[in-house]
Amino acid sequence: MKKKLVVLTGAGMSAESGLKTFRDMDGLWENYDIHEVATPEAWAKNKDLVLRFYNQRRVQLGVVEPNAGHYGLVELEKFFDVQIITQNVDNLHERAGSKNVLHLHGELTKVRSTKDESLIYDIGYKEIYSGDNCELGSQLRPHIVWFGESVPEMMVAIEMAATADIFVVIGTSLEVYPAASLLDHVALASPSTPLYLIDPNKPYDRKFAKIKHLQHSATSGVQQLIKLLIRSE
Numbered sequence: 001m002k003k004k005l006v007v008l009t010g011a012g013m014s015a016e017s018g019l020k021t022f023r024d025m026d027g028l029w030e031n032y033d034i035h036e037v038a039t040p041e042a043w044a045k046n047k048d049l050v051l052r053f054y055n056q057r058r059v060q061l062g063v064v065e066p067n068a069g070h071y072g073l074v075e076l077e078k079f080f081d082v083q084i085i086t087q088n089v090d091n092l093h094e095r096a097g098s099k100n101v102l103h104l105h106g107e108l109t110k111v112r113s114t115k116d117e118s119l120i121y122d123i124g125y126k127e128i129y130s131g132d133n134c135e136l137g138s139q140l141r142p143h144i145v146w147f148g149e150s151v152p153e154m155m156v157a158i159e160m161a162a163t164a165d166i167f168v169v170i171g172t173s174l175e176v177y178p179a180a181s182l183l184d185h186v187a188l189a190s191p192s193t194p195l196y197l198i199d200p201n202k203p204y205d206r207k208f209a210k211i212k213h214l215q216h217s218a219t220s221g222v223q224q225l226i227k228l229l230i231r232s233e
Contacts, residue, residue: 001081002079002080002081003080003081003165003166004080004081004083004163004164004165004166005076005080005081005082005083005164005165005166005168005229006083006084006085006160006161006163006164006166006167006168006186007073007082007083007084007085007167007168007169007170008084008085008086008087008161008167008168008169008170008172008182009084009085009086009087009088009093009169009170009171009172009218010086010087010088010169010170010171010172010173010174011087011088011171011172012170012171012172012199012200012217012218013069013070013086013088013092013170013171013172013218014064014067014070014088014090014092014171014218015171015217015218016067016068016069016217016218016219017064017065017066017067017070017090017092018060018064019060019061019064019088019090019092032049032053034147035147036049037049037050037053037054038050038053038144038146038147039146039147039148040146040148040149041148042146043141043146047130047139048129048130050141050142051127051128051129051130051142054108054128054142054144055127055128055129057108058108058109058125058126058127059125059127061090061091061108061109061125062124062125064092065092065095066092066093066095066096067092067218067219068219068220068222068223069170069171069217069218069219069221069222070092070093070095070096070098071096071097072219072222072223072225072226073093073096073098073222074096074097074098075226076225076226076229077098077099079229079230080166080229082098082099082100083100083102083160083164084098084100084101084102085102085104085157085160085161085182086101086102086103086104087104087105087172088103088105089103089105089106089107089108089144090108091107091108091109102153102156102157102160103153104145104151104153104154104157105144105145105151106142106143106144106145107143107144108142108143108144109122109123109124109125110122110123110143111123111128111132111140111141111142111143112134112140112141112143113134113135113136113138113140113141114134114138114139114140114141115134115136115137115138116134116136116138119134119135119136120143121134121140128140157182158181158182158185161182161183161185161186161189162185162186162188162189162190163189164186164190164193165193165194166193166194166196166229167183167186167193167194167195167196168195168196168197168198168225169183169195169196169197169198169199169211170197170198170199170218170221170222171198171199171218172199173199183195187210194212195210195211195212196211196212196213196214196225196228197211197212197213197214198214198216198217198218198221198222198224198225199213199214199215199221200215200216200217201215202215212228
C-alpha cells in the first residue's frame with residue numbers, strides 16, 4: 001500500500017504560473033482592496049464590483065498554465081497516495097492531472113445560488129453579471145469562501161491531515177486560519193510524521209522548528225522534494 005502524502009498548497013504554488021496574490025500587492029488586487037471584493041459585506045454593498053473582480057480573475061485563469069510544481073505533484077502519484085488540500089481557488093492542480101484535490105476556499109470556475117448553497121454550477125472561464133440567476137430565480141455568486149465566512153471543507157481537511165504519513169506545505173505563509181491549524185492537527189495525531197515546507201522565505205515561527213525547510217520556489221522545491229522522498233523509499 002502506498003504511503004499517504006498530504007500536500008497543503010497556497011498562493012505561492014500558482015505564483016510561477018502568473019497568478020499574483022493579495023500579499024504580493026500589499027493587500028490589493030489590480031487596485032481593489034480585499035475588503036471591497038472578498039467579503040459578504042462587499043457583496044451586499046456592491047455586487048457588480050465583486051462580480052467584475054471575479055470575472056477578471058476567471059479570464060486571467062483561462063490564459064495561464066500549470067507550472068512544474070503542479071506537474072511534479074502529479075509525478076509523485078506514481079509512488080504515493082497524494083492528496084492535495086489547497087487554499088487556492090484556481091484549477092491548476094486539476095489541469096496538471098492531480099486526481100485528489102480538496103479546495104478549502106472554493107473554486108473560481110464555479111458559481112452557486114444565493115438561495116440554496118447546494119446548487120453549484122461549473123461555468124469554466126465565463127463571466128457572470130447581475131441578473132444571472134440560478135434555477136430558483138436567485139442571483140448567482142462566486143463559489144468562493146470569502147473572509148468572514150465558514151470553511152465547509154475544513155473538517156475533511158483535518159481528517160486528511162491527521163492521517164498523513166507525510167505532510168508537505170507549499171507556498172503558504174500559514175497565517176490564514178483555519179487552514180493554518182492543519183499543521184497542529186498533524187503534530188497532534190502523529191508527532192513522528194515527516195514534515196516538509198517549500199517556501200523561498202525562511203519561517204521564524206517556532207512551530208516550524210521540526211519541519212525540513214526547502215528554501216525554494218514551488219517549481220524547484222517540488223523537484224527537490226521528489227528526490228528526497230523517492231530516495232527515502
